[in-house]
Amino acid sequence: MATIVVDVMLKPEILDPQGKAVASALPRLGFTFATDVRQGKRFEITVDGEPTAAQLAEVEVAAEKLLSNPVIENFTVRVEK
Amino acid sequence: MATIVVDVMLKPEILDPQGKAVASALPRLGFTFATDVRQGKRFEITVDGEPTAAQLAEVEVAAEKLLSNPVIENFTVRVEK
Amino acid sequence: MKIGVVTFPGTLDDRDAARAVRYAGGEAVALWHDDAELKGVDAVILPGGFSYGDYLRCGAISRFSPVMEPLIAAAMGGMPLLGICNGFQVLAEAHLIPGALTRNQHLHFLCTDQKIRIENNNTAWTNSYTKDQEIVIPLKNGEGSYQCDDETLKMLEGEGRIIARYVGENPNGSRNLIAGISNERGNIVGLMPHPEHAIDALTGPGVDGLGFFTSVLKAMVK
Amino acid sequence: MSLDTVAKAKANPDTPQPFAELGLKPDEYASIKEILGRRPTSSELAMYSVMWSEHCSYKSSKVHLKQFGEKAVKTDALLVGIGENAGVVDVGQGYAVTFKVESHNHPSFIEPYQGAATGVGGIVRDILTMGARPIAVMDPLRFGPADAPDTRRVLPGIVAGVGGYGNCLGLPNIGGEVVFDETYLGNPLVNALCVGVMKHSDIKLAKAAGAGNLVVLYGAKTGGDGIGGVSVLASETFESKGPAKRPAVQVGDPFVEKVLIECSLEIFAEDLVVGIQDLGGAGLSCATSELASGGSGGMKVQLDKVPLRDPSLSPEEILMSESQERMCAIVEPSKIDRFLEICKKWDVTSTVIGEVTDGTHLEITFNGELIVDVPPRTVAHDGPVYNRPLAQPDYINQVAKEVINPPLPTTAAEIKSTMLKVAGTPNLADKSWITDQYDRYVQGNTIQSQPDDSGMVRIDEKTHLGVAVATDANANWSYLNPYEGAKLALAEAARNIATAGAKPLAVTNCLNFGSPEDPGVMWQFAETVRGLADGCLEMGLPVTGGNVSFYNQTGTVAILPTPVIGVLGVIDDVRTRTPMSFKDAGLELFLLGATDENLSGSEWAYIHGMRGGIAPTADLQREMRLIELLVAGNKSALFTAAHDLSQGGLAISLIEMVLRHNVGATIAIDKPGISLLSETPGRVVVAVTSAKVDELENLAGKHSIPLSKIGATGGDSLVINDATISLDELRTAHTETFKKLFG
């Protein structure tokens, strides 16, 4: 059993109102570390056994077709741990 | 300039309707690799220069206070690249 | 004139859309997402709602429903297709029209009587209006902010494909106040606000929405 | 400890059991042993403990609530009375309507979004269970002070949760309440109301009749949700292999519920069920024991067949789980294939988990071993009943002596500043910041919603038949005098329906109180129930159902007694309803009902930090005459507009009327302070054309309701005596409050 992680983030040029809301809430709570915040999605996909190269390629396809919308989002796929 | 990533996931025992919806959509599209899918949030926080230990500690606090809801969610904090 | 109204799991405004078709004088035909079947309809409406709970992204899962295959083929062939709200999101996810609909800038669901201006009355769904006619119909969504890249925006503006624009304050952060757009040919229209909720002053803010449904009936006679 | 079976319970009668940790008193535990003639198994103990909890058994309130049945008027309109999931009322033309209000207070404080969302989900399933299509929701809410930091956490979350769930179900939100008071700071109230409609023949009941019929569980899979609170202890005690802590918070999946609704309605339409029950509080424990006791009592359930989301759940936990979006149906064997087919069409998980027997016991097995063997009535209905001590609290006489004399405006400048203050105070300010997050249009039948006096939906497009619902509670008055407070809330809700022209038919209620173990709170509760029962009897309205929420307190400080009363009415033709405001100038404005000095418990007193005094006495005979007048006037198309006066008095009603369509008014009144700010019950502002003034005078005379002309419509200001307030100014004051507070 392993976990494949797909991270999906809005493309940098697309407005991210959620990230913006977080970025402006932080200083109100006294947190001044951030110069910018972007919010995206994280998918944890459980697969049986060690992920194979073929499986990972399939996940790439699924990430492109379903998990992200290429018009506005980028994604990355990786195996965790 | 560096990026601190905060991943926020629903606790394992909490129902994740979104993950469930994705998990049942995948096989309909012919993707059979997943035994389970959980969907969470990924925050990319940009900070000036290399993140200090103090900054990371602050991010932990912010993650607990603002970025996650400890009643139903867990989070992890890490520096990317 | 038969107008199909598609129901996905989680569709909400299908009965309203069917009622609007009837009010306009057409015959509404129920289409089920799981049947790859258009039942001989002359036009199709993808109604509003929360298909598949709006999980993942609005419209992202519905877009792969069996009914979409014949529907996409028919629409590419010129059949009038209107996506309202969630239906607009399905059209965008299916790349039948450019761009994407994202979270409202203020991050809230917003239900309000919205003034829009019909900027292109040459589409299958807007020919009953006069150009630049201002109408009020309900807007209700959480992810209605239209986004696309600069090039696409320029193209939409240049080709007159922004069929309706919000009037007044931007209600959700849509680029260039976009409320609705069409494909090149003008048979496919995506519209964020809900004309089907404005066909009777008793139940809506007025009757301004009826024109979308009478338009398609006229378009089909032509 | 392995699986505790009935055999083991018999063999080891003295095994110590954690009944106290499960919230059972020693004598309650003793009576379980007496019922069973042995110690309960751990699964039985789990069932009894949740079913005998205050929430499920109404053990503190039962002795009082029975007045609703005893004092009730006999009426043929009541098709299903108290006791079922929701009462059902005949509204004519073969239609029946069911409605009910319930609380989800405590969960919404812990996790505002999910607490409120699952509150909506729960009440909607109650309505669906009766066989009805849910057609609208309402949400009476109470919060701590509007500017308190925790209110800023709780309110946006609750509102987003109510909207998130209701919008996704496609149910128009047609009304509610938003009230702020410091006693709710640690105890916000989230009450949710749902209305459903069906044909008479479609009514379904929770009963498992017919030996051999199948028990089907359908909907979401069962997880560890809601086995929290006391039960967290339980899951530890029961040594489950799962996560040490089960989540106390339930997460809702409105999409699954929407599909469950459509799937169930399709199943009902084909008449495929004998009985049905939703899974709410106490989950399967409740559903199985209630279904079984609705029949002969005999039922066999194989608990290992329950589809699980979390495979580590123990049988005790499966019985107690409050996972959302589940239903339990009794289906004849000949119909099961079609039942399962419809479930498959909607992609709804459905599983046969047992069958009805001709015995008298509910028998539950787990992997072949008998773990529950009980007479189901003893679980579902024969729980403990307490006659808790009650005593009038000391504050009652103390506050009655307080002199309530907030400053009253007399000069033009004072009137103006008073009006702007009233317009913007959080309890009276425009609530669109909240209501704009709710879909009010979906289904295309909404005739009235916010900010109207009542919500109204059309139920037949051809005949134009419709129903109206209003909810009201005046906790300030209930605090001063809970008996009168309940009657006054009832009268107000009924009046709010009648202003639109609908005839009140039936009552539901959600009684939100502090701890029943406090004799003072218990007295407030008893007085409230007595008041409501007397009021309903006098007004000829049956109570069709409701909900009691106790333990709403922070430390020893209880919330104000908050009986939320919902009244449902019928209107034959929704097209003729009387709107709450006017669009034209030149109409004459009248006040129906006389104004006395009623500042005790008023919003103006609250604004000035005054809480005491003497509540008004309800004159229900006068209220009924007023209601008759309003309904008759509506029938003869007498009114151009009618708007109720309540919290905030004439001042806020005028503000709401002029702002609605941006048409001003000129008002001339004596004693402007009292006229504007007193909250004397039984008053309504009406607008009529000059041609109808005689008819109005006659009608008022006939019903012995005082009538006074107060002004006329028109202009772009609200003019009161010599004070002029522009509509723009008034609108800003009215609408900016929530934006400023909540962003």
Ligand SMILES: Nc1ncnc2c1ncn2[C@@H]1O[C@H](COP(=O)(O)OP(=O)(O)O)[C@@H](O)[C@H]1O
């Ligand atoms: N939480 C809510 N949800 C929906 N509607 C609400 C809510 N709170 C208030 N409203 C609506 O706003 C309007 C004004 O509320 P309120 O002043 O409390 O009414 P009233 O004085 O008639 O009791 C009513 O139509 C009411 O139904």
Ligand SMILES: [Mg+2]
């Ligand atoms: Mg009112």
